[in-house]
Amino acid sequence: MATRRMERTQESRRLLLTAAAGLFAEKGYRRTSFIDIADKAGISRGSIPWHFGNKLGLLEAVIDDQLQAVLGRFAEGRSDDPLDRVMAFVRLPAARLFITLLAEAVEAGSPIREHYARLHAALRHELRARIPAASLPAGTTPEAFAVVLVGAVIGLHAQWRVAPEAVDLDVVQATLRTLLPPGLNRAS
Structure with a gap:
């Protein structure tokens, strides 16, 4: 009996996380209500504070859950090529959540700012870890190059989400590849 209750509790938590992630990605954190989440999950809205304390606790759980999923997918990628890895991240469904909430994360005092800092x-x-320092132009460090590459990808991701008909990710990836130092093209 206790095992079945634990299973229902975990299932309830998973349904709430999934519903909240989808709604936060679609509407943003501030415009999503407990009622929206409960309706989408098919669970009583009283379950949200029971599982997460409050809306912020739910948001933090969603971000942590999605962050672990993204990092897991990133780490298990089939390619060691840095550009392939970041472009695969852009295409993940969870990436939409991160781009939607980015505007809220950069606000002073944002409750999700530290989560974004961890993600980045x-x-x-x-x-x-995948950028051979010897392949970079003189005076460029792998740390600085990683910042530039992540920043470029965040920018192109935002453009693609806003106007997918105007941004062909395959063409953009091929273009970025031509801009990479030769040692980073298909790095191993």
């Missing part, structure tokens, strides 16, 4: 630091770390 993790992406930079993964890229730095």
Whole structure:
């Protein structure tokens, strides 16, 4: 009996996380209500504070959950090529959540700012590990190059989400590849 209750509790939590992630990606954090989340999840809205304390606790759980999913997918990627890795990130469904909430993350005192700092630091770390310093132009560090590459990808991701008909990700990736130092093209 206790095992079944635990399973229902975990399932309820998972449904709420999934519903909230979708709604936060679609509407943003501030415009999403407990009622919206509960309706989408098919669960009582009283379950949200029981599982997460409050809306901020739910947001933090969604971001942590999605961050782990993204980093897991990033780490298990089939390619060691830094550009392939970041472009694969852009195409992940969870990436829409991150771009939608980015505007809220840059506000002073934002409750999600530290989560974004962790996401960006993790992406930079993964890229730095795959960037051979010898392949970079003189005076360029893998750390600085990772910052530039993550920044470029965030910008193109935002453009693609706003006007997907105007941004062909395959063409953009091929263009970015021509701009990379030769040692980084298909880095291993």
